[in-house]
Amino acid sequence: MKNQRFENRSESLYSVKPDTVISDSIKLEMAKWMEEERKYFDSACQEETKKAKEDIKKNKLVFFHYFGMVKQYKGNNEMNELLKKYSIEVDSALTYCTIPSSLQNCYANVMSEEIDKRFGAKFIDSLRNVAEIEYVKKNPDKIYRFEECDWTSRYPGDKSYEEFSKSYETDFWKDVEYADDFEYRKDKELYSSMGSRFILYKTGKISDVKVDVTFQNKKNYKYSSYFINRLKEFVQKTKWVPAKSSGIPVNSEMEITLFFK
Incomplete structure:
Protein backbone atom coordinates (compact mmCIF):
# COMPACT_ATOMS: atom_id res chain seq x y z
CA MET A 1 0.00 0.00 0.00
CA ASN A 139 26.83 -13.98 -3.58
CA PRO A 140 30.32 -15.29 -2.76
CA ASP A 141 32.07 -13.25 -5.47
CA LYS A 142 30.42 -9.90 -4.84
CA ILE A 143 32.66 -6.97 -3.97
CA TYR A 144 30.97 -5.10 -1.12
CA ARG A 145 31.15 -1.39 -0.48
CA PHE A 146 32.91 -0.44 2.74
CA GLU A 147 29.66 0.60 4.44
CA GLU A 148 27.98 -2.72 3.55
CA CYS A 149 30.41 -4.60 5.76
CA ASP A 150 30.57 -5.09 9.50
CA TRP A 151 32.05 -2.02 11.17
CA THR A 152 35.32 -3.50 12.36
CA SER A 153 38.87 -2.52 11.53
CA ARG A 154 40.58 -4.07 8.52
CA TYR A 155 44.05 -2.99 9.57
CA PRO A 156 46.10 -5.67 11.38
CA GLY A 157 46.09 -5.34 15.15
CA ASP A 158 43.27 -2.81 15.40
CA LYS A 159 40.09 -3.74 17.22
CA SER A 160 37.81 -0.88 16.14
CA TYR A 161 37.09 1.41 13.21
CA GLU A 162 38.29 4.37 15.30
CA GLU A 163 41.71 2.76 15.68
CA PHE A 164 41.79 1.89 11.98
CA SER A 165 41.28 5.51 10.92
CA LYS A 166 44.41 6.57 12.84
CA SER A 167 46.91 3.72 13.06
CA TYR A 168 47.48 2.99 9.35
CA GLU A 169 48.43 6.64 8.84
CA THR A 170 50.78 6.58 11.83
CA ASP A 171 52.47 3.42 10.57
CA PHE A 172 52.81 4.76 7.03
CA TRP A 173 54.65 7.93 8.06
CA LYS A 174 57.14 6.02 10.22
CA ASP A 175 59.15 5.04 7.16
CA VAL A 176 58.39 7.91 4.78
CA GLU A 177 60.55 11.02 4.68
CA TYR A 178 59.92 14.53 3.45
CA ALA A 179 62.44 16.22 1.15
CA ASP A 180 64.37 19.15 2.59
CA ASP A 181 62.62 21.63 0.30
CA PHE A 182 59.12 20.18 0.77
CA GLU A 183 56.67 23.04 1.39
CA TYR A 184 54.73 22.32 4.58
CA ARG A 185 51.19 23.50 5.21
CA LYS A 186 50.99 27.15 6.30
CA ASP A 187 47.24 27.73 6.16
CA LYS A 188 45.50 25.75 8.92
CA GLU A 189 42.33 25.62 6.81
CA LEU A 190 44.00 23.97 3.81
CA TYR A 191 45.13 20.35 3.74
CA SER A 192 47.26 18.39 1.30
CA SER A 193 46.41 14.72 1.16
CA MET A 194 46.69 11.47 -0.70
CA GLY A 195 44.37 8.51 -0.81
CA SER A 196 44.36 4.96 -2.02
CA ARG A 197 41.48 2.83 -3.27
CA PHE A 198 41.84 -0.90 -3.75
CA ILE A 199 40.02 -4.22 -3.58
CA LEU A 200 40.58 -6.41 -0.53
CA TYR A 201 39.58 -10.01 -1.18
CA LYS A 202 38.42 -12.43 1.51
CA THR A 203 41.61 -14.40 0.88
CA GLY A 204 43.69 -11.36 1.86
CA LYS A 205 44.73 -10.68 -1.73
CA ILE A 206 44.96 -7.05 -2.92
CA SER A 207 44.17 -5.76 -6.43
CA ASP A 208 43.35 -2.60 -8.39
CA VAL A 209 45.47 -0.31 -6.22
CA LYS A 210 44.98 3.34 -7.18
CA VAL A 211 46.52 6.40 -5.52
CA ASP A 212 45.63 10.09 -5.86
CA VAL A 213 47.65 13.02 -4.50
CA THR A 214 46.50 16.59 -3.92
CA PHE A 215 48.95 19.32 -2.86
CA GLN A 216 47.82 22.81 -1.89
CA ASN A 217 51.32 24.03 -2.75
CA LYS A 218 51.90 23.15 -6.40
CA LYS A 219 55.69 23.06 -5.90
CA ASN A 220 55.24 19.77 -4.04
CA TYR A 221 53.87 17.96 -7.09
CA LYS A 222 57.43 17.17 -8.16
CA TYR A 223 57.38 14.62 -5.31
CA SER A 224 54.13 12.98 -6.40
CA SER A 225 55.77 9.85 -7.80
CA TYR A 226 57.73 9.28 -4.62
CA PHE A 227 54.68 9.45 -2.35
CA ILE A 228 52.48 7.48 -4.75
CA ASN A 229 55.01 4.65 -4.97
CA ARG A 230 55.50 4.57 -1.20
CA LEU A 231 51.76 4.37 -0.57
CA LYS A 232 51.29 1.63 -3.18
CA GLU A 233 54.11 -0.30 -1.54
CA PHE A 234 52.54 0.18 1.89
CA VAL A 235 49.12 -1.03 0.71
CA GLN A 236 50.54 -4.10 -1.01
CA LYS A 237 52.80 -5.13 1.87
CA THR A 238 50.23 -4.68 4.64
CA LYS A 239 48.47 -7.87 5.78
CA TRP A 240 44.97 -6.37 5.65
CA VAL A 241 42.25 -8.25 7.50
CA PRO A 242 39.45 -9.33 5.12
CA ALA A 243 36.11 -7.60 5.65
CA LYS A 244 33.01 -9.35 6.93
CA SER A 245 29.34 -8.92 6.10
CA SER A 246 26.89 -10.51 8.54
CA GLY A 247 29.92 -12.17 10.14
CA ILE A 248 31.04 -13.86 6.88
CA PRO A 249 34.37 -12.96 5.17
CA VAL A 250 33.75 -11.10 1.90
CA ASN A 251 35.52 -9.18 -0.84
CA SER A 252 35.33 -5.44 -0.28
CA GLU A 253 36.28 -2.02 -1.56
CA MET A 254 38.83 -0.23 0.59
CA GLU A 255 39.74 3.43 0.76
CA ILE A 256 42.30 5.13 2.99
CA THR A 257 43.31 8.78 3.30
CA LEU A 258 46.52 10.33 4.63
CA PHE A 259 47.39 13.97 5.23
CA PHE A 260 50.66 15.78 4.66
CA LYS A 261 52.25 18.13 7.16
Missing part, protein backbone atom coordinates in the same frame (compact mmCIF):
# COMPACT_ATOMS: atom_id res chain seq x y z
CA LYS A 2 2.11 2.86 -1.31
CA ASN A 3 1.53 6.34 0.07
CA GLN A 4 0.96 8.21 -3.18
CA ARG A 5 -0.83 10.93 -1.22
CA PHE A 6 2.47 11.94 0.29
CA GLU A 7 4.40 11.55 -2.96
CA ASN A 8 2.06 14.02 -4.63
CA ARG A 9 2.65 16.60 -1.91
CA SER A 10 6.44 16.44 -1.76
CA GLU A 11 6.71 20.26 -2.00
CA SER A 12 5.60 20.53 1.60
CA LEU A 13 5.75 23.81 3.48
CA TYR A 14 7.52 21.85 6.22
CA SER A 15 10.60 22.03 3.98
CA VAL A 16 10.93 25.85 4.02
CA LYS A 17 14.49 26.81 4.92
CA PRO A 18 14.74 28.35 8.41
CA ASP A 19 17.07 31.13 7.23
CA THR A 20 14.71 32.37 4.50
CA VAL A 21 13.61 36.02 4.95
CA ILE A 22 9.81 36.07 4.99
CA SER A 23 7.40 38.97 5.39
CA ASP A 24 4.63 38.94 8.03
CA SER A 25 1.91 38.54 5.41
CA ILE A 26 3.67 35.57 3.87
CA LYS A 27 4.18 34.07 7.34
CA LEU A 28 0.45 34.25 7.95
CA GLU A 29 -0.24 32.66 4.60
CA MET A 30 2.27 29.93 5.30
CA ALA A 31 0.74 29.25 8.71
CA LYS A 32 -2.65 28.89 7.03
CA TRP A 33 -1.28 26.50 4.43
CA MET A 34 0.61 24.46 7.03
CA GLU A 35 -2.54 24.09 9.10
CA GLU A 36 -4.46 22.91 6.04
CA GLU A 37 -1.65 20.56 5.12
CA ARG A 38 -1.56 19.07 8.62
CA LYS A 39 -5.31 18.49 8.46
CA TYR A 40 -4.79 16.73 5.13
CA PHE A 41 -2.10 14.46 6.55
CA ASP A 42 -4.16 13.83 9.69
CA SER A 43 -7.08 12.75 7.55
CA ALA A 44 -4.88 10.56 5.35
CA CYS A 45 -3.30 8.93 8.39
CA GLN A 46 -6.69 8.20 9.96
CA GLU A 47 -7.87 6.65 6.70
CA GLU A 48 -4.79 4.42 6.46
CA THR A 49 -5.05 3.42 10.11
CA LYS A 50 -8.68 2.41 9.62
CA LYS A 51 -7.79 0.39 6.52
CA ALA A 52 -4.96 -1.41 8.36
CA LYS A 53 -7.22 -2.40 11.25
CA GLU A 54 -9.84 -3.71 8.82
CA ASP A 55 -7.20 -5.82 7.04
CA ILE A 56 -5.89 -7.17 10.34
CA LYS A 57 -9.39 -8.35 11.25
CA LYS A 58 -9.31 -10.31 7.98
CA ASN A 59 -6.02 -11.82 9.18
CA LYS A 60 -4.03 -9.93 6.57
CA LEU A 61 -0.51 -8.86 7.61
CA VAL A 62 1.87 -6.78 5.52
CA PHE A 63 5.57 -6.12 6.08
CA PHE A 64 7.02 -2.96 4.52
CA HIS A 65 10.48 -2.37 3.11
CA TYR A 66 11.31 1.29 3.68
CA PHE A 67 13.24 3.45 1.25
CA GLY A 68 14.42 7.01 1.63
CA MET A 69 15.90 8.48 4.81
CA VAL A 70 16.44 5.10 6.50
CA LYS A 71 19.05 2.34 6.54
CA GLN A 72 19.02 0.18 3.44
CA TYR A 73 19.28 -3.59 3.86
CA LYS A 74 20.59 -6.32 1.60
CA GLY A 75 18.78 -9.60 1.15
CA ASN A 76 15.27 -8.20 0.61
CA ASN A 77 14.33 -11.07 -1.70
CA GLU A 78 15.48 -13.58 0.89
CA MET A 79 13.51 -11.67 3.52
CA ASN A 80 10.38 -11.87 1.38
CA GLU A 81 10.68 -15.65 1.09
CA LEU A 82 11.04 -16.02 4.85
CA LEU A 83 7.97 -13.83 5.47
CA LYS A 84 5.86 -15.97 3.13
CA LYS A 85 6.30 -18.89 5.52
CA TYR A 86 4.36 -16.88 8.10
CA SER A 87 1.69 -15.74 5.59
CA ILE A 88 2.95 -12.17 5.76
CA GLU A 89 2.65 -10.13 2.56
CA VAL A 90 5.29 -7.64 1.43
CA ASP A 91 5.10 -4.06 0.19
CA SER A 92 7.32 -0.97 0.15
CA ALA A 93 7.06 2.57 1.45
CA LEU A 94 8.99 5.81 1.25
CA THR A 95 10.04 8.05 4.11
CA TYR A 96 10.17 11.84 3.83
CA CYS A 97 12.11 14.40 5.83
CA THR A 98 9.55 17.11 4.92
CA ILE A 99 6.57 15.37 6.52
CA PRO A 100 6.17 14.71 10.27
CA SER A 101 7.00 11.04 10.90
CA SER A 102 3.82 10.57 12.95
CA LEU A 103 1.72 11.43 9.88
CA GLN A 104 3.32 9.23 7.24
CA ASN A 105 3.18 5.48 6.57
CA CYS A 106 0.36 5.04 9.09
CA TYR A 107 -0.88 1.83 7.45
CA ALA A 108 2.63 0.38 7.62
CA ASN A 109 3.07 1.46 11.24
CA VAL A 110 -0.13 -0.27 12.37
CA MET A 111 0.93 -3.42 10.52
CA SER A 112 4.35 -3.33 12.15
CA GLU A 113 2.82 -3.08 15.61
CA GLU A 114 0.54 -6.04 14.87
CA ILE A 115 3.41 -8.19 13.59
CA ASP A 116 5.39 -7.42 16.76
CA LYS A 117 2.35 -8.23 18.86
CA ARG A 118 1.81 -11.62 17.23
CA PHE A 119 5.39 -12.79 16.73
CA GLY A 120 7.45 -10.81 19.23
CA ALA A 121 9.46 -7.60 19.15
CA LYS A 122 12.63 -9.35 17.89
CA PHE A 123 10.90 -11.38 15.18
CA ILE A 124 11.64 -9.09 12.23
CA ASP A 125 15.25 -8.48 13.30
CA SER A 126 15.87 -12.20 13.59
CA LEU A 127 14.44 -12.85 10.12
CA ARG A 128 16.49 -9.97 8.75
CA ASN A 129 19.68 -11.49 10.13
CA VAL A 130 18.88 -14.84 8.53
CA ALA A 131 18.02 -13.15 5.21
CA GLU A 132 21.26 -11.18 5.10
CA ILE A 133 23.36 -14.25 5.87
CA GLU A 134 21.59 -16.13 3.07
CA TYR A 135 22.24 -13.21 0.70
CA VAL A 136 25.98 -13.20 1.47
CA LYS A 137 26.22 -16.97 0.97
CA LYS A 138 24.43 -16.70 -2.38
